[in-house]
Amino acid sequence: MATRIDDDDAGMTEPCADCGRETPHDVSIELRTESDRAENAQFSREPYRVTSCRLCGRERSIRMNNE
Secondary structure (H helix, E strand, C coil), X not given: CCEECCCCCCCEEEEECCCCEEEEEEEEEEEEECCXXXXXXXXXXXXXXXXXXXXXXXEEEEXXXXX
């Protein structure tokens, strides 16, 4: 789980598997198209939470509405 730290430049801290500790991360939400077929693309967009470690650059994405 992300935690907010007081320093505005540091942003959110989360565990980083590459760094092996809690590090500052940039966090965003992206809508990604999951269908390869053009006629279904408009119906296959799903929200993903995307995090990027500010120290090592590792990016991780998780689909937000897993059912």
